[in-house]
Amino acid sequence: MAVNLDRRRINAPSGGTLAPVFARTVKEPGYLQSLRPSRTRGPNEPRQIFLQTGIVPSASGSAYLEIPSASSPSKSTLIPPTSSLKIAASVQGPKPLPRSASFSPSLLLTTTVKFAPFATRHRRGYIRDSTERDLGVHVETALRGVMIGERWPKSGVEVVVTVLEGDENGWWGDVEGNGTGNGGGWGLLNVLAGCITVASAAIVDAGIDCVDMVSGGVAAIIRNPEAKDAKEKVMRILDPCPAEHQEIVAACAVGYLASRDEITEIWVKGDVGTDPDGLIEGATHAAVGSLSVLKEVLLEALEAKFQTQSADANGGLKRKQQDVQMTG
Amino acid sequence: MAPAQAAHVNLSPAELSFLRSSLSQTPPIRLDNTKGPRDFRSMRAEYDVLPGANGSARIALEDGTEALVGVKAEVEKSRWRPAAGQQESMLTVATGDVMMRDDNEEEDESKGKGQNAWIEMSVEIPGFRDDDPLPVFLAAMLTESLLASGALKDRLYINRRFHWKLYVDVLLLSPPLSYPLALLSMTAHLALLTSRLPALKSEKDEDPLFDDDWDASVPLYPKTGKSTSIAQADKPPVIILAMAVGPNIIFDPCKEELAVADAVLAIACANATSSTTGARIVSIRTIDPPSHLTPPGIPNSMNSATGGTVPASSAEALTQRELLADTGVWTPPRGGMKRDLISQIVKMAVETGGVAEEVIGALQAIEVG
Numbered sequence: 157m158a159v160n161l162d163r164r165r166i167n168a169p170s171g172g173t174l175a176p177v178f179a180r181t182v183k184e185p186g187y188l189q190s191l192r193p194s195r196t197r198g199p200n201e202p203r204q205i206f207l208q209t210g211i212v213p214s215a216s217g218s219a220y221l222e223i224p225s226a227s228s229p230s231k232s233t234l235i236p237p238t239s240s241l242k243i244a245a246s247v248q249g250p251k252p253l254p255r256s257a258s259f260s261p262s263l264l265l266t267t268t269v270k271f272a273p274f275a276t277r278h279r280r281g282y283i284r285d286s287t288e289r290d291l292g293v294h295v296e297t298a299l300r301g302v303m304i305g306e307r308w309p310k311s312g313v314e315v316v317v318t319v320l321e322g323d324e325n326g327w328w329g330d331v332e333g334n335g336t337g338n339g340g341g342w343g344l345l346n347v348l349a350g351c352i353t354v355a356s357a358a359i360v361d362a363g364i365d366c367v368d369m370v371s372g373g374v375a376a377i378i379r380n381p382e383a384k385d386a387k388e389k390v391m392r393i394l395d396p397c398p399a400e401h402q403e404i405v406a407a408c409a410v411g412y413l414a415s416r417d418e419i420t421e422i423w424v425k426g427d428v429g430t431d432p433d434g435l436i437e438g439a440t441h442a443a444v445g446s447l448s449v450l451k452e453v454l455l456e457a458l459e460a461k462f463q464t465q466s467a468d469a470n471g472g473l474k475r476k477q478q479d480v481q482m483t484g
Numbered sequence: 485m486a487p488a489q490a491a492h493v494n495l496s497p498a499e500l501s502f503l504r505s506s507l508s509q510t511p512p513i514r515l516d517n518t519k520g521p522r523d524f525r526s527m528r529a530e531y532d533v534l535p536g537a538n539g540s541a542r543i544a545l546e547d548g549t550e551a552l553v554g555v556k557a558e559v560e561k562s563r564w565r566p567a568a569g570q571q572e573s574m575l576t577v578a579t580g581d582v583m584m585r586d587d588n589e590e591e592d593e594s595k596g597k598g599q600n601a602w603i604e605m606s607v608e609i610p611g612f613r614d615d616d617p618l619p620v621f622l623a624a625m626l627t628e629s630l631l632a633s634g635a636l637k638d639r640l641y642i643n644r645r646f647h648w649k650l651y652v653d654v655l656l657l658s659p660p661l662s663y664p665l666a667l668l669s670m671t672a673h674l675a676l677l678t679s680r681l682p683a684l685k686s687e688k689d690e691d692p693l694f695d696d697d698w699d700a701s702v703p704l705y706p707k708t709g710k711s712t713s714i715a716q717a718d719k720p721p722v723i724i725l726a727m728a729v730g731p732n733i734i735f736d737p738c739k740e741e742l743a744v745a746d747a748v749l750a751i752a753c754a755n756a757t758s759s760t761t762g763a764r765i766v767s768i769r770t771i772d773p774p775s776h777l778t779p780p781g782i783p784n785s786m787n788s789a790t791g792g793t794v795p796a797s798s799a800e801a802l803t804q805r806e807l808l809a810d811t812g813v814w815t816p817p818r819g820g821m822k823r824d825l826i827s828q829i830v831k832m833a834v835e836t837g838g839v840a841e842e843v844i845g846a847l848q849a850i851e852v853g
Contacts, residue, residue, distance in 0.1 A: 260777070261777070261778070261779035261780065262776070262777055262779075262780075262816065284615070286615075286620050286623065286624065287624070289615060289617060289620040289621075290620055290621055290624040292617065293617045293620070293621045293772075294769075296617075296772065297770055297771070297772040300772050300776050301772075301776065301818065301819055301820045302818075302819070304818060305776060305777070305816070306779075306780045306805075306815070306816055307802065341600075341628075367818045367819050368819070408768075411820070413819060413820060416819050416820075417822065417823065418819045418820035418821060418822055418823075419770070419820045419821055419822075419823060419826065420770070420819065420820030420821075421770050421820070422749075422768055422769065422770050422826065423768070423769055423770075424765065424767060424768035424769075425628055425632060425766070425767045426632060426766070426767075427632060427633060427764070427766065428764070428765040428766070428768075429764050429765065430756075430763075430764055430765065430834050430835075431827075431830075432765055432768065432827075432830060433823075433827045433830075436823060436826065436827075437823070440823070
């Protein structure tokens with residue numbers, strides 16, 4: 157650390173700094189809490205998804221997913237109340253393994269998940285840290301079960317997922333890592349589900365044989381101490397936005413194959429109790445929701461591809477004639 | 485693009501197919517045929533092996549895999565954070581009017597004050613770099629299950645200015661002969677269960693001063709018999725590995741058994757705080773079974789050496805391969821696991837008298853006896 161220190165400038169404290177505390181949040185006890193966003197969707201209503209395939213021309217397959225922030229930007233504060241999710245994925249391959257690599261009877265899958273340095277409020281470095289590597293393992297598990305790897309011996313495929321904007325782990329007004337009785341890191345589950353969906357779209361775009369389309373979904377159990385109804389005190393919601401909830405008890409992300417009714421990837425964390433079935437079922441419902449978007453988008457992309465192909469077939473002929481005219 | 489996977493098993497498709505069919509019988513015949521589907525491999529365990537650590541444990545499995553865990557605690561200065569509860573006292577100090585805070589809530593003060601960063605876990609496996617997927621995945625799962633109940637990190641709170649920082653260093657002493665998650669978690673469980681922190685002598689917000697008598701130290705995980713209303717004492721979580729082969733569920737699979745698994749699940753369980761059930765879940769993760777990377781077998785009908793005909797085109801080869809589903813020729817499993825299978829595995833692990841309760845009880849017995 158000391159070696160890399162810039163000696164010509166006045167450096168920031170080595171431990172980092174705290175965000176400024178504004179007087180109003182301290183003076184008026186209720187003011188800070190009044191800024192907290194609340195969930196306007198129903199408990200079983202996921203956020204809207206934007207998905208597009210074929211955005212990276214040099215890759216064999218690519219996709220971009222965006223879950224826009226539900227709440228409108230407020231005028232009183234600069235910090236957006238809820239976070240949004242923006243993920244790009246590209247697939248390189250299948251391509252032959254280098255000659256130096258040992259023989260592999262099936263397709264070797266490598267997944268890389270990287271947050272952009274500006275993806276979350278907490279800055280990420282340029283080198284992948286342990287959470288990013290951990291996410292990479294999760295995405296790899298989700299995809300490995302879907303791809304029919306034995307059809308490509310001696311070859312490899314790389315899935316590179318870049319998170320441009322990630323869901324936050326909690327609301328900015330809450331002290332980070334200070335939750336009561338849970339592990340935190342709830343935003344990662346949303347990021348994982350998004351990564352699975354977008355990587356799946358990119359793989360289909362690349363034309364790699366799969367048994368089914370995998371899609372990601374998240375469900376959470378939240379505790380709401382202010383609710384009057386006893387039923388609403390602890391409830392299950394689909395596609396949670398961590399900023400909107402004061403206390404998340406447990407959450408679950410799945411990679412779900414809808415037509416086979418199978419789960420390739422499951423990540424449950426928090427105090428689930430003895431029976432996680434309800435939570436897993438909720439997550440699969442959310443996954444089915446994102447699958448409907450995925451199917452629609454892939455169909456559209458396919459139609460567009462055929463249209464351009466037929467247009468190219470006509471256009472190519474014309475161009476040839478023009479070329480002849482030019483040279484002549 | 486270099487594969488950084490755990491060492492692959494070198495089994496031929498015929499061996500894999502044989503293993504799979506014997507494991508999917510009822511009852512399954514495991515590689516070690518004296519074991520039932522719920523039996524763990526036998527192990528030797530000891531604790532307090534490192535004199536310089538607050539708690540330590542070593543577990544050796546019969547196949548030679550050995551893990552060592554040391555738990556070390558250090559006093560660290562907490563960074564001051566502006567929190568909602570501290571505002572009033574802070575403001576009064578700022579105006580020059582020094583007011584003592586009402587300290588009757590001292591009992592409950594550590595509740596919810598713990599931070600996730602106070603626990604640091606490192607996993608070292610020979611032959612792997614720190615940033616390889618396997619150690620990172622293992623460390624993430626172990627940390628996640630430790631943090632899932634907030635009770636541990638709250639116990640690390642000393643006062644408003646100081647806290648304990650807990651370093652849990654997990655070392656695998658042998659090369660990973662089987663998937664080491666369950667072993668590492670059990671060793672970490674035993675080490676944490678037997679860790680002790682020096683007794684605090686100073687009060688409230690003073691600079692912490694500790695009793696230098698080690699006999700007076702307090703266990704990190706307090707035993708039962710305190711004035712708490714909780715029926716059972718809080719214990720560290722333990723991770724159980726389970727795999728599914730056909731209709732069978734097998735716990736604590738060895739490396740060869742994992743090579744034919746349809747799906748592998750790691751379930752982190754902590755003991756139930758209310759004594760109604762056996763255990764509660766704190767985390768579940770799927771693990772990519774190594775069977776996805778096994779070589780597919782070639783049936784006699786497609787092999788010219790055994791009197792078959794080699795398919796003329798690759799398209800034909802693909803079609804013939806797909807028709808092999810139930811012929812007993814080894815094909816790597818595809819897809820994931822059914823939902824009811826997951827719930828069945830989880831139920832077997834956490835029910836009263838289930839696997840989790842058994843493991844936690846057995847590790848507790850090591851300390852007692």
